[in-house]
Amino acid sequence: MNLQPTLIISDLDGTLLHHDTYELGPAEELVRDLGKKGVPVILNTSKTRAEVSDWLVLLNLDTPFVIENGSAIFFPRKDFARECLKGFDPQIDNRWWRVNLGTPLATLLPDVQPIIRSFKNLVTCSLGEAVAMTGLSSHQALSCQRRHWSIPVFVGNDEALGEIKVEVEALGYSCVSGGRFAHIQGVCDKGLASKVIKDAYESRDGVAYRVIALGDSENDRMMLEQASTAVVVRSKGRAMTLTRKDAITTELEAPQGWIEGLERAFGGDKFG
Numbered sequence: 096m097n098l099q100p101t102l103i104i105s106d107l108d109g110t111l112l113h114h115d116t117y118e119l120g121p122a123e124e125l126v127r128d129l130g131k132k133g134v135p136v137i138l139n140t141s142k143t144r145a146e147v148s149d150w151l152v153l154l155n156l157d158t159p160f161v162i163e164n165g166s167a168i169f170f171p172r173k174d175f176a177r178e179c180l181k182g183f184d185p186q187i188d189n190r191w192w193r194v195n196l197g198t199p200l201a202t203l204l205p206d207v208q209p210i211i212r213s214f215k216n217l218v219t220c221s222l223g224e225a226v227a228m229t230g231l232s233s234h235q236a237l238s239c240q241r242r243h244w245s246i247p248v249f250v251g252n253d254e255a256l257g258e259i260k261v262e263v264e265a266l267g268y269s270c271v272s273g274g275r276f277a278h279i280q281g282v283c284d285k286g287l288a289s290k291v292i293k294d295a296y297e298s299r300d301g302v303a304y305r306v307i308a309l310g311d312s313e314n315d316r317m318m319l320e321q322a323s324t325a326v327v328v329r330s331k332g333r334a335m336t337l338t339r340k341d342a343i344t345t346e347l348e349a350p351q352g353w354i355e356g357l358e359r360a361f362g363g364d365k366f367g
């Protein structure tokens with residue numbers, strides 16, 4: 096494997112995890128192998144902290160992670176000094192530094208509730224409705240509903256999404272499309288969060304890092320556009336088109352597409 100200092104920053108649903116079943120398959124072993132070889136795998140997702148915590152345990156990850164589409168970043172305090180997080184005021188959150196980039200839900204929800212009143216969302220819906228909308232188990236759906244920064248809304252069509260987006264942005268918030276939902280949140284994104292993480296590693300280690308970013312949906316666009324190497328993982332039979340012309344687009348879908356994308360990003364090396 097090419098051991099140039101590298102960060103792998105990845106979306107979860109539809110990228111590392113199968114879009115419908117949420118299965119990791121053979122990608123689980125690869126994540127563990129990368130960790131053993133000193134290549135950080137960093138989760139950058141629309142999922143909540145409660146959801147990501149479960150995946151960190153399963154994958155044996157102790158790296159920074161991003162929740163709710165760039166709304167907050169968590170850095171392990173044992174590995175990063177406060178000085179690495181230049182320009183921010185990181186909060187102590189148990190064993191983590193938490194960098195807040197988004198708008199708290201307590202502020203966001205009252206402002207946008209009139210706009211989304213006629214649509215189902217994962218914040219105000221019942222647990223049963225959350226299970227039906229996501230296909231998750233009751234435990235997983237409950238974790239999905241434990242949000243602090245964003246409101247996933249089930250819109251259903253592009254016309255309605257466009258109307259919501261205009262109204263939300265007029266209030267000074269943002270609305271981005273994920274694999275299943277439109278996410279209403281503060282003005283932040285996965286790309287900004289990725290940059291903060293890259294800067295923190297470079298500040299700590301004094302070296303320039305290559306960033307390989309992997310994603311499948313519109314909410315991954317900024318993360319992919321600014322990465323050293325962008326991997327678009329095919330999802331639901333289609334692949335997102337980026338502005339940049341050098342992106343890698345996989346033939347396979349997740350989780351096998353995640354492995355394919357990394358093999359191609361590392362020049363064809365096999366892992367494991």
